[in-house]
Amino acid sequence: MNEMQNSPTCERAPDLIAFVYGEADEREAHDFQLHLQQCGSCRAEVASFGMVRESITAWRDEVLAGFVSTPVMAQPKTKSALAALRQFFDLSPLWLKGATAMAAVTFCVLAGLALFRTNNPQVSSNSGAVYTEQEVNQKVKEALAQQARVQPPAEIPSPNVTIESPRPKPKTSRTSSSTQFARSQRPLSKAEREQLAAELRLLSSDDDTTLNLLGDRINQ
Amino acid sequence: MDTLATDEIIVERALTGDAEAFGELVRRWERRIFALTYGMLGREEDARDATQETFLAAFRNLRGFRGEAKVSSWLHRIAVNQCISRQRRTRVRSESALGEEHETSFATPHSYSPAHVAEGRQETAAVRRAINSLPVELRQVVVMKEFEELTFREIADVLDLPLSTVKSRLYTALKQLQMRLQKFESRN
Numbered sequence: 001m002n003e004m005q006n007s008p009t010c011e012r013a014p015d016l017i018a019f020v021y022g023e024a025d026e027r028e029a030h031d032f033q034l035h036l037q038q039c040g041s042c043r044a045e046v047a048s049f050g051m052v053r054e055s056i057t058a059w060r061d062e063v064l065a066g067f068v069s070t071p072v073m074a075q076p077k078t079k080s081a082l083a084a085l086r087q088f089f090d091l092s093p094l095w096l097k098g099a100t101a102m103a104a105v106t107f108c109v110l111a112g113l114a115l116f117r118t119n120n121p122q123v124s125s126n127s128g129a130v131y132t133e134q135e136v137n138q139k140v141k142e143a144l145a146q147q148a149r150v151q152p153p154a155e156i157p158s159p160n161v162t163i164e165s166p167r168p169k170p171k172t173s174r175t176s177s178s179t180q181f182a183r184s185q186r187p188l189s190k191a192e193r194e195q196l197a198a199e200l201r202l203l204s205s206d207d208d209t210t211l212n213l214l215g216d217r218i219n220q
Numbered sequence: 221m222d223t224l225a226t227d228e229i230i231v232e233r234a235l236t237g238d239a240e241a242f243g244e245l246v247r248r249w250e251r252r253i254f255a256l257t258y259g260m261l262g263r264e265e266d267a268r269d270a271t272q273e274t275f276l277a278a279f280r281n282l283r284g285f286r287g288e289a290k291v292s293s294w295l296h297r298i299a300v301n302q303c304i305s306r307q308r309r310t311r312v313r314s315e316s317a318l319g320e321e322h323e324t325s326f327a328t329p330h331s332y333s334p335a336h337v338a339e340g341r342q343e344t345a346a347v348r349r350a351i352n353s354l355p356v357e358l359r360q361v362v363v364m365k366e367f368e369e370l371t372f373r374e375i376a377d378v379l380d381l382p383l384s385t386v387k388s389r390l391y392t393a394l395k396q397l398q399m400r401l402q403k404f405e406s407r408n
Contacts, residue, residue, distance in 0.1 A: 014387040017394070021365065023372055049394045055401060056366045059347040063258050064251065 010042045020049050227291035234282060242282070246275050249292065252368055253299050259363030260303035262352040270306055274299040289377055296368065296378040300360055307356065350400040358393035361386055 010016070012035060018024040019032045036043050092100070131139070188196065225233075227248070233241035253274055258267035277298050285294055351359060360379060364370045372390075376383045 013391045014384060017387045017391045018372070020394075021372075021390075045395075048398050052394055052398050052401060053366065055343075055347045056351070056362070056397075059344040059351075060255065060259070060367050062344050063264075064255055 010039055016042055231291055249295055255367040256299050256363055257303055259367040262348050270302045273302045293377045346404040350397050354393055358389055361389045362393045
């Protein structure tokens with residue numbers, strides 16, 4: 001290094017500097033390369049200048065890496081929504097990215113469901129009209145009760161009897177009980193059988209055998 | 221704004237009242253002008269101020285641009301002038317700071333490895349100090365060449381110097397930087 005420093009400067013300094021910076025044309029560069037083979041001073045300077053330039057380049061890169069626009073130059077272009085979104089995701093931590101993705105998926109699913117329902121109006125219209133049997137009975141009772149408040153009580157039909165074909169009232173309570181016995185599916189007890197027999201006997205004697213038509217006051 | 225338009229066309233648009241034209245010019249050149257001012261001044265704050273002043277001066281003198289030189293050369297010339305005037309204003313402070321650095325940073329030469337110089341903050345600070353310690357006329361050409369990557373001809377146009385003078389100044393600047401960085405390396 002001391003040798004290089006103390007070596008006499010070659011007269012071809014302008015050619016050397018053009019060669020170092022690559023601004024010599026092809027002929028000049030070839031000519032100077034031939035000179036370098038003979039001139040130790042220029043060889044040493046080419047090498048040391050190259051190292052100096054490396055140092056300056058390293059400093060320059062460090063300086064320019066931290067460069068940010070100054071306010072006078074601040075005429076930022078309007079970012080597109082996509083660019084802004086991309087920058088947001090670039091700067092966001094991983095957990096935020098995941099949460100955003102989950103929210104997006106949930107939103108898409110809900111939107112899809114809403115769209116599906118919109119495209120199938122039958123489902124949506126029937127959804128409010130479906131009743132259980134219990135609800136139907138309740139509705140009928142309510143309607144009948146309302147109707148009963150408007151109409152006289154005598155005309156209130158029983159919920160179990162249709163309006164169009166009302167059943168005739170039984171003549172006697174015994175007829176009613178015998179009918180109940182007859183319709184009952186369970187076997188009759190002894191008391192019930194006797195009651196039923198008595199009723200049947202009573203009916204048959206009244207209707208057929210004990211009629212005394214000749215003695216009737218009307219026939220006479 | 222058409223990004224393929226030349227600087228000269230952009231200047232013409234700015235002169236006809238295109239509000240965004242000058243902004244495009246600023247966007248194109250701000251980084252390189254900042255590099256120049258930083259290389260010249262050595263402090264980020266000063267460099268930002270000088271860059272700002274450069275573009276403000278360019279905007280104010282836009283009608284004075286005759287188109288004889290390239291727009292880039294014109295901007296660089298304004299920037300160099302801004303740096304020189306700024307250095308004049310702060311000459312006393314700068315000289316005292318550099319004087320201290322001369323006393324503390326540079327010692328007898330021994331060995332020198334630029335790769336090591338570039339490795340850490342301390343080493344790059346040494347490069348900055350070495351460049352700052354150069355005379356202004358040498359510093360200009362080094363910064364324009366190394367930071368701006370201008371050609372010799374462009375530097376000659378910006379500084380209004382003969383081509384041979386640019387080469388000789390650059391040679392002298394590199395020689396002085398080499399010696400100063402050797403001193404720094406030998407001290408560490």
